[in-house]
Amino acid sequence: QSHLYQPFCGPPLNILTRLIMFIQLHFFLTVPEFTEFWCRLYGDTVGVWINGEYTIITCDAELVQQILGGINSKNFIMCIGNDHGLKELGMYQNAIVWNNDVSKWTLQKHIFQALNAHHKASMIAIEKTRQEINRIKISALKNNVLTVDILNAIRHITLAIILEVSLGIQLDSNKSQYLIDCIPDYFKAWKFFLLKPRFIWPLFPLQFFHHRRSILKFREEIQNIISILDPQSTIFLRQLHKNNLTDEVIQSILEMVLASTDTVSVSLYYTILLLTENKKIANQLMDSSDDSFLEVVLQESIRLMPVEPIIIRKSLDDCEISGIHIKARTNIVISLALLNRHQKWFENPLKFDPQRFIQNESSIALSVPMGHGPISCVGQHIAMVEMKTILFELFKEFIFTRMDETRPIIDTKTRWDIVQRPIIKEVLNLLPRKKIVFIGAQSVGKTTLANFIKSHMNGIMISEIARNLMEELNLNTNTMKTLRNDPDKTFEFQTTTIKIQCEKEDEIEHEFAILDRCAFDSIVCAQKFCKKRWRELLDMKETNKCLERYRQKDRYIIFLIEPQKECLEADGIRSIPTNYEEWISFSDSFKMALKEFNIEFNVINVLDINQRYSIVKNALFAHDA
Numbered sequence: 001q002s003h004l005y006q007p008f009c010g011p012p013l014n015i016l017t018r019l020i021m022f023i024q025l026h027f028f029l030t031v032p033e034f035t036e037f038w039c040r041l042y043g044d045t046v047g048v049w050i051n052g053e054y055t056i057i058t059c060d061a062e063l064v065q066q067i068l069g070g071i072n073s074k075n076f077i078m079c080i081g082n083d084h085g086l087k088e089l090g091m092y093q094n095a096i097v098w099n100n101d102v103s104k105w106t107l108q109k110h111i112f113q114a115l116n117a118h119h120k121a122s123m124i125a126i127e128k129t130r131q132e133i134n135r136i137k138i139s140a141l142k143n144n145v146l147t148v149d150i151l152n153a154i155r156h157i158t159l160a161i162i163l164e165v166s167l168g169i170q171l172d173s174n175k176s177q178y179l180i181d182c183i184p185d186y187f188k189a190w191k192f193f194l195l196k197p198r199f200i201w202p203l204f205p206l207q208f209f210h211h212r213r214s215i216l217k218f219r220e221e222i223q224n225i226i227s228i229l230d231p232q233s234t235i236f237l238r239q240l241h242k243n244n245l246t247d248e249v250i251q252s253i254l255e256m257v258l259a260s261t262d263t264v265s266v267s268l269y270y271t272i273l274l275l276t277e278n279k280k281i282a283n284q285l286m287d288s289s290d291d292s293f294l295e296v297v298l299q300e301s302i303r304l305m306p307v308e309p310i311i312i313r314k315s316l317d318d319c320e321i322s323g324i325h326i327k328a329r330t331n332i333v334i335s336l337a338l339l340n341r342h343q344k345w346f347e348n349p350l351k352f353d354p355q356r357f358i359q360n361e362s363s364i365a366l367s368v369p370m371g372h373g374p375i376s377c378v379g380q381h382i383a384m385v386e387m388k389t390i391l392f393e394l395f396k397e398f399i400f401t402r403m404d405e406t407r408p409i410i411d412t413k414t415r416w417d418i419v420q421r422p423i424i425k426e427v428l429n430l431l432p433r434k435k436i437v438f439i440g441a442q443s444v445g446k447t448t449l450a451n452f453i454k455s456h457m458n459g460i461m462i463s464e465i466a467r468n469l470m471e472e473l474n475l476n477t478n479t480m481k482t483l484r485n486d487p488d489k490t491f492e493f494q495t496t497t498i499k500i501q502c503e504k505e506d507e508i509e510h511e512f513a514i515l516d517r518c519a520f521d522s523i524v525c526a527q528k529f530c531k532k533r534w535r536e537l538l539d540m541k542e543t544n545k546c547l548e549r550y551r552q553k554d555r556y557i558i559f560l561i562e563p564q565k566e567c568l569e570a571d572g573i574r575s576i577p578t579n580y581e582e583w584i585s586f587s588d589s590f591k592m593a594l595k596e597f598n599i600e601f602n603v604i605n606v607l608d609i610n611q612r613y614s615i616v617k618n619a620l621f622a623h624d625a
């Protein structure tokens with residue numbers, strides 16, 4: 001074997017090892033799995049044999065920097081891939097992805113890059129995310145389910161964004177779903193045709209025809225879209241036509257949809273899963289005043305779960321990298337799946353820890369989940385805009401939890417292939433990131449309704465603070481009556497109640513919570529029983545903090561439960577009001593005070609618990625018309 005060009009270590013590339021590699025790659029392992037197998041045996045950079053050619057496989061971050069972004073990076077702008085396979089896929093010297101015709105690729109790259117300058121991308125991303133949030137809320141109300149197939153929901157959002165930004169169109173939900181389903185199938189076809197040499201296709205006749213059909217299906221759908229397009233409506237379309245790329249329009253649009261949808265969706269899917277597991281980080285993200293933390297959270301999640309686990313290249317000419325001679329047409333497979341989880345480059349690499357990028361900003365560059373250098377991801381800017389917007393909007397609205405939290409995300413089943421495909425698509429539980437507050441006169445059913453909602457929706461309960469305080473101070477209903485005749489003592493009692501209330505509300509800042517009464521009850525009580533001093537409550541920072549919260553109607557939904565005569569029937573447990581007029585007037589005082597403090601509220605004036613629950617749910621999942 002001495003005549004063989006073998007600049008890197010690895011197994012002797014004799015007939016037997018080549019045959020083993022051939023069988024592994026085409027019958028048993030995906031490329032990332034194959035790479036892992038040989039790197040585990042021989043080290044971070046290994047010479048192997050893929051489809052009759054010497055191939056360097058590597059997860060060495062320094063070598064990767066040299067190849068992708070070093071002085072010879074222009075020598076690595078071609079990709080491995082057999083021409084027959086590329087023709088089947090429609091990629092052969094066509095559009096941008098895997099286009100090995102350098103001048104055509106350069107032109108396409110400029111056209112795709114125009115996407116990044118789209119000044120409305122972030123507004124469109126907000127709009128499309130809000131639309132999907134609306135759909136989730138409608139489904140929650142209609143079907144009474146508080147779960148979401150989150151990956152599919154994100155796929156709808158990312159598809160809608162790219163269709164609007166690049167093609168200026170919108171599709172209805174069914175058509176979008178059809179297109180979304182075409183994408184993973186095209187990726188499977190890509191993997192089949194790109195890496196399997198033509199002579200072995202007949203060994204897989206079923207797969208061959210299935211993949212051909214997938215490609216056709218996707219292309220037909222793109223053609224349908226083209227028939228409704230105005231070719232002048234976006235920069236992307238105008239540029240394609242202006243540069244006489246009319247023949248490439250189908251493939252260019254197909255690749256735009258292909259490259260932009262699942263990449264962002266799968267990356268975000270894992271980010272959300274990782275955040276369900278790391279609640280502190282999720283809360284920190286909601287507290288951040290700018291989007292710099294959001295950005296490192298995303299960088300960290302795409303490091304850990306790179307949606308494109310491998311980068312594949314071929315050298316154009318002979319050159320030197322890190323002092324090693326690399327011959328023209330040498331294949332290179334970079335395993336981001338290995339590199340990004342490598343102890344040598346990242347401390348505690350399996351830990352989801354965005355802080356690593358705050359403490360050491362330069363280490364972001366090592367992980368290259370969007371590639372690096374001349375052929376890096378052309379959509380990386382818009383991808384970040386999309387991911388930041390979608391994540392923030394979704395988290396602002398919902399709290400997501402996994403159904404089965406026992407299995408860590410890092411161990412989640414995923415298919416490391418030419419792109420990463422989740423095997424188990426987790427359906428997440430969702431709760432609105434809101435607080436519902438029940439106030440009103442005594443004995444109107446606040447606690448019963450609060451408990452009923454807790455049992456159905458599983459929120460955090462903040463039960464009546466005043467009652468707990470009474471217990472702590474050994475006060476009962478009779479001593480309370482005496483206390484009410486002493487305005488100073490009542491005032492003191494209400495002051496303490498508000499302080500505790502405010503503290504409890506601080507604790508549930510990011511949660512879905514049910515509040516049985518709030519600081520407002522103390523204000524109304526003080527108005528009634530310590531007429532002279534009650535306004536002093538408004539000098540307390542805690543009171544103002546609480547009132548300010550209750551004014552945020554996207555966070556706090558206030559329900560005033562009105563007295564119903566039927567509630568006056570004694571059940572032998574509750575103390576019931578003895579004076580009906582007083583009872584009603586107490587409820588009216590709540591209304592007046594709510595108005596005085598400019599706090600919006602909903603009125604519950606039915607008795608039936610299910611009807612009450614439905615009023616609350618409608619308000620919780622209120623959506624735009």
Ligand code: HEM
Nearest residue numbers: 096259260263264267308369370371375376377378379383
């Ligand atoms: C989190 C989201 C994304 C990730 C992780 C990602 C990752 C990547 C990676 C690793 C590459 C290969 C780079 C290489 O070969 O060195 C790539 C290429 C590409 N990406 Fe992305 N990408 C994302 C989003 C997008 C979006 C939103 C678009 C929208 C247009 C896009 C369009 C492309 C295109 C067209 C290429 C081929 C570039 C070329 O061949 O010159 N990507 N991406």
